[in-house]
Amino acid sequence: MIRISDTVKHLLIINVLMFIGTLFVGKGILFYDLFAMHFPANEAFKPWQIITHMFMHGGADLNNFSIMHLLFNMFALWMFGTPVEQVLGKKKFLFIYFSAGLGALALQLGSYYFDYYAALSGIADLNMSSEMLTEIVSIDASDGQYIKGEILSREMMPILAEYNFNPNLINNEAFKSLFEMNVISRNTMVGASGCIMGVLAAFGMMNPNAELMLIFLPIPIKAKYFIPGIILLDLISGITGQSFFSPSNTAYFAHVGGALVGFLIMWYWKKTQFNKNRWY
Structure with a gap:
């Protein structure tokens, strides 16, 4: 049996504690709003979510997938993280772990922003203020698992009135763009998968024939x-x-981003392992 390394053990504990917090604090809603990674255009976004989302594996809609998500990620962290840390040491392991998490976030957010700005072009002629737009795209128009246009339409009317914006200017195409932006802005990211994909890539470079x-x-x-x-x-x-x-x-681009960063870091370290520019 693989003996768990110290840093991996501490990461496991933090992830489990965050999951327990999700279960018992504010019925998951408080934890999710505070610590999941929200789209930056959403009012719920906070800077610390860039890091805290890496330790989240559940929310208000806690279900069997949330539990399996946690168990699978923690198993992978133990299985691949321990041998990687044993070879690289604590500092390098943590550098790969968090760098991969940030790379995962960057690539996934990049894909979201691509779609967001494509939709934004559909309302460019409306000249909406950024404040009003932020409020509109932050509306919770969900009904169960689905986001509904009729809810968005109803909830945005008071916002338009507050900013003295004529609702008749919003035609079908413009509303469709607002709806798409609302859907995108309500995307959230949770989980250590991006970090673990970086560790997995590092493991693969260290043990290609495993x-x-x-x-x-x-x-x-x-x-x-x-x-x-x-x-x-x-x-x-x-x-x-x-x-x-x-x-x-699943945030597929986050997986790709995490793995890519892990690969690039290991490739650089391997290339410069006898060079004075080596990272310690």
Whole structure:
């Protein structure tokens, strides 16, 4: 059995404590609003969420997936993080871990912003103030699992009145753009998956011939083939929206971003391991 390393143990404890907090503090709503990563155009965004979302695995809609999300990520952190930390040491391991998390966030947010600004172009002629727009895109227009246009339309009327904006200026195309922006701005990110993908990439570079396998596909595959294959599937899922192994609400580009950062860091360290520019 692999003996758990100190830093990995502490990361596991923090993740579990955050999950317990989600269960018992404010019915998940308080924790989620404070610590999940909200889209920066949303009023719920806070700067500390850039880091805290990496330790979140649930919310107000806590369900079996939230529990499985936590268990799978913590198992992967123990399985791959321990041997990586044992070789690299605490400082380098944490550098890869958090850098991968930030890289995951950057790529996923980049994909969100691409869609957000595409929708924003549809209301450019309306000359809405940034304050009013922020309030509109932050409206909770959800009904269960779905965001509904009729709720958004109803809830935005008082905002338009507050800013003395003529609602007749908003035609069908403009409303469609506002609806898309609302949907995008209400996206949230939680989980250590991006961090762990970076650690997984590091493990693969350190142990290219290690044999890995999926739970539902018990065929041993060498890490140098297995890990790039998983990343490729995530990339395809992010582009096409077609899910292979994960739920449809998975932040696929976050997985790709985390793995890419982990690979680049390890590639640089390997290239400069005998160079004075080596990172300590």
